[in-house]
Amino acid sequence: MKVLRTYKLKITSNHLKFSQYAESYKEAANWLSYVVFKRKKIDTPSQLSKEFYGTVREKFNLPSQLTCSLFRHVVGTYRSMKSNKNWSLAEYKKPSLPLCWKRDFNIRKKGMSIWGELVSYKSQFLPQGKWSDSKLKFSRNQWWLCLTIEIDQVEPKTTGGIIGVDRGQKNILVAIDPNSNKTLYLYLEARTPLLS
Numbered sequence: 001m002k003v004l005r006t007y008k009l010k011i012t013s014n015h016l017k018f019s020q021y022a023e024s025y026k027e028a029a030n031w032l033s034y035v036v037f038k039r040k041k042i043d044t045p046s047q048l049s050k051e052f053y054g055t056v057r058e059k060f061n062l063p064s065q066l067t068c069s070l071f072r073h074v075v076g077t078y079r080s081m082k083s084n085k086n087w088s089l090a091e092y093k094k095p096s097l098p099l100c101w102k103r104d105f106n107i108r109k110k111g112m113s114i115w116g117e118l119v120s121y122k123s124q125f126l127p128q129g130k131w132s133d134s135k136l137k138f139s140r141n142q143w144w145l146c147l148t149i150e151i152d153q154v155e156p157k158t159t160g161g162i163i164g165v166d167r168g169q170k171n172i173l174v175a176i177d178p179n180s181n182k183t184l185y186l187y188l189e190a191r192t193p194l195l196s
Contacts, residue, residue, distance in 0.1 A: 003153045004132065009123040011136075011143040017115055018136060018143050021066060022095035028060040028067075029092040032074045037089045042078045045071040063115060069098040095138040099145070101131050114145075127151050 011018075032052065036042065043051075048071045056067050077090045099105045105114045112119050114136070129151035137144050165175045172186040 001153050001155055002150050005127070005129075005149055005151055006134075007123060007126055007147045007149060009121040009145040009147055011119060011121050011145060013118075013120040015114070015117060015119065015143070017117065018097070018138070019095070021062065021115075022097055022136075022138060024060045024062055025066060025070065025097055026092050026095065028056050028062060028070055029074055031059075032056070032070065033077070033090045033092065036074060036078055037087075040087070042075060042082065045075045048075065063104075065100050065103045066097065069100060073098060097136040099134045099136055101133050105134070105145075107131070119145075121145065123147075 032048070035052070036048075045068075049068065052071075053067060056062060056070065057064070062070065074090070081087060081090065099114065105112065105119075107113075110118055112121065126147070127149060129149040132148040132150055134148045135146045137146055161177075161179060165173055167173050173184075174186075175184040176182070177184075
C-alpha cells in the first residue's frame with residue numbers, strides 16, 4: 001500500500017529568491033482571491049489561468065510553474081470554503097510556496113536544487129520512496145522544505161494471532177501461545193529454549 005509522509009528539511013543555505021518569491025506569491029494570491037471572491041463563483045484553475053496568467057506573471061514577477069500553482073491554490077481554498085458552507089474573502093498571510101517536483105525542485109548529482117539553484121539542507125533520516133509536490137515554508141526565522149514522499153507501507157497482517165511475552169528476573173522471557181496453551185521459557189543459563 002502506498003502512503004504519503006511529510007518530512008521537514010531545514011534549509012541551511014541562503015537564497016534571496018525564497019523571500020522575494022514568497023512576498024510576490026502572497027500578494028498575487030491575495031489579489032486573485034479578491035477577484036474570485038467578488039465574482040461569487042469558483043472557476044477552474046485552468047479557466048482562471050487562461051484569463052489571468054499573463055497579468056499575474058507581469059504584475060507579480062513569478063516563475064511560470066509557481067504562477068500555475070497559484071491558480072490551483074486559490075481555487076482549492078475557495079472550494080474548501082464552499083464545501084464547509086462558508087464564503088468569505090480568503091487572506092494569505094504566511095510566507096509559503098508550493099513546489100512542484102521536477103519543475104520547481106529536483107535532485108541532481110550535485111544535490112537538491114530549487115528553481116535551478118543548489119540548496120543545502122539538514123534533515124532526519126529520509127525513507128526510500130518517490131518524492132512528490134511539496135511546500136517551502138518560513139517559520140521561526142528559518143526556511144523549511146516540507147517534503148512529501150510516497151512510500152510503501154507494509155499491509156497489516158490479517159492472519160495469525162497474538163502472544164503474550166513477559167520479561168522477568170528468573171527467566172529472560174516467558175511466552176504463552178493462547179491457541180495451544182504451551183509456555184515457552186528462556187532461561188539465562190540455557191542455550192536452547194524449553195517448552196512445557
